[in-house]
Amino acid sequence: MNVQKIIEEIKQLERQIEVLQIQISEIQQSCDHHFIGNEYYETCSKCNKVNVLYY
Numbered sequence: 001m002n003v004q005k006i007i008e009e010i011k012q013l014e015r016q017i018e019v020l021q022i023q024i025s026e027i028q029q030s031c032d033h034h035f036i037g038n039e040y041y042e043t044c045s046k047c048n049k050v051n052v053l054y055y
């Protein structure tokens with residue numbers, strides 16, 4: 001496998017990741033969240049959305 005092919009494959013994977021991240025944010029936007037966590041951050045047990053509460 002040459003470098004050019006590997007770079008092409010990386011680009012394809014990056015596009016795939018982008019599509020998957022869009023899918024995640026769509027799911028998270030329509031989720032009826034159930035957050036659990038501590039004073040620093042909370043995570044939705046249904047969609048894994050994370051809210052940072054303390055910076």
Ligand SMILES: [Zn+2]
Pocket residue numbers: 028031032033034044045046047048049
């Ligand atoms: Zn959620």
